Amino acid sequence: MSAVSASSSAPIARGSRLLAAGVAVYALLLAGAALTGSVWLDELAAFALVGLLLLPGLRRLRRSAWLAWLAAAAALVALGLRGNGRFALDCMPVLVNAALCAVFARTLARGREPLIARVIEVLEGRARLALPRVAGYARALTWAWALLLGAQAVLLALLAVCAQPHGLLATFGLAAPLATGGTAWRIYQHLGSYALVPLFLVAEYAFRRWYLRHLPHASLPLFAARLARRWPGLLRSLSESAWAGGGPRSGAAA
Numbered sequence: 001m002s003a004v005s006a007s008s009s010a011p012i013a014r015g016s017r018l019l020a021a022g023v024a025v026y027a028l029l030l031a032g033a034a035l036t037g038s039v040w041l042d043e044l045a046a047f048a049l050v051g052l053l054l055l056p057g058l059r060r061l062r063r064s065a066w067l068a069w070l071a072a073a074a075a076l077v078a079l080g081l082r083g084n085g086r087f088a089l090d091c092m093p094v095l096v097n098a099a100l101c102a103v104f105a106r107t108l109a110r111g112r113e114p115l116i117a118r119v120i121e122v123l124e125g126r127a128r129l130a131l132p133r134v135a136g137y138a139r140a141l142t143w144a145w146a147l148l149l150g151a152q153a154v155l156l157a158l159l160a161v162c163a164q165p166h167g168l169l170a171t172f173g174l175a176a177p178l179a180t181g182g183t184a185w186r187i188y189q190h191l192g193s194y195a196l197v198p199l200f201l202v203a204e205y206a207f208r209r210w211y212l213r214h215l216p217h218a219s220l221p222l223f224a225a226r227l228a229r230r231w232p233g234l235l236r237s238l239s240e241s242a243w244a245g246g247g248p249r250s251g252a253a254a
Contacts, residue, residue, distance in 0.1 A: 016066075018055060018059070019194070020065065022048060022051060022055065023052065024144035025048050026045055026048040026049050028045050029041055029045035029048055030045045030089075030190060030232050032047055033089070036095060039080060040080060041088060041199060042086045042088065042089040042094045042180070043077075043079070043080045043088060043089070045074050045092075046076055046088045046091075046092050047072070047076055047087045047090055048075060048096075049071065049092040049095075049096065049227050050068075050072040050073075050076075050092070051069065051085070051126075053095060053096065053099050054068055054069050054072075076088050087160065087163075087192075088189075089190075090158050090159075090160040090189055091157075091188065093156050093189050093190060093193045093194070094156045094157045097149045097150070097153035097156060098150070098153040098199075099151075099194065100145075100149045101146050101149035101150040101153055104142050104145045104146035104149065105117065105146040107142060108139070108142055108143060108146065114138050114139045115142050115143075115145075116138040116141045116142040117129055117135065117138040117139070118132065118140070120138055122230055123226055123227065123230055130135065131215055132214065132215075133211075133214075134212065134215070137208070137212060141204065144204075145200075148196075148200060150194055152196065156189055156193055159180055159185050159188075159189055163180050163186075164184065181252070202220070205220055205223065227247065242250045
């Protein structure tokens with residue numbers, strides 16, 4: 001590896017470590033809130049998740065990211081003082097899914113390279129995209145991810161709004177048309193909605209092997225290992241999609 005490539009990959013590696021640390025902190029705060037029922041731990045978990053969503057922009061000192069971070073802090077404090085910290089936490093999965101939906105959707109604009117095409121390039125090389133049906137499949141799969149995450153964001157928003165007694169409608173004393181009570185919906189909100197992602201990955205892998213059966217494929221364990229090993233490059237692609245105007249144009253890197 002050259003000195004230039006090593007120096008350019010160092011910030012990406014630091015970003016990966018920051019992301020992993022942030023996810024660990026969020027998980028610990030979420031578990032603590034569930035065990036103790038502390039509203040302020042809910043608030044801190046929500047704030048940690050906001051920081052994770054804005055991490056690429058914060059690290060690049062983007063003014064919009066820092067303003068959003070400060071606005072989120074003010075909103076969370078206000079909700080906490082009103083006793084609505086749990087509602088703030090329940091909104092976080094909505095923001096995660098909506099933000100990821102936007103990342104995928106932005107790369108589908110005319111002249112842009114679909115995000116899945118960039119993932120294929122990082123994992124399997126640029127030549128893979130030139131093989132029959134691969135580029136079209138990459139665009140279709142980018143659409144599938146955008147639609148899945150967008151639909152889940154809408155569902156999670158409805159659950160958070162209609163929840164009893166901590167939902168948005170209940171906060172203002174309004175009756176919810178589809179009231180959700182108990183804990184099952186919160187389990188899906190904070191665990192099931194994230195578990196859907198690896199489930200979709202496994203289902204997509206099986207479909208891809210059938211649809212592109214004319215091409216060789218790595219085994220699922222090898223694919224997972226390659227995904228973990230090349231995570232810094234994927235993180236860079238996601239960061240560019242979120243904060244660099246939608247990513248490179250089609251053919252720019254060919």
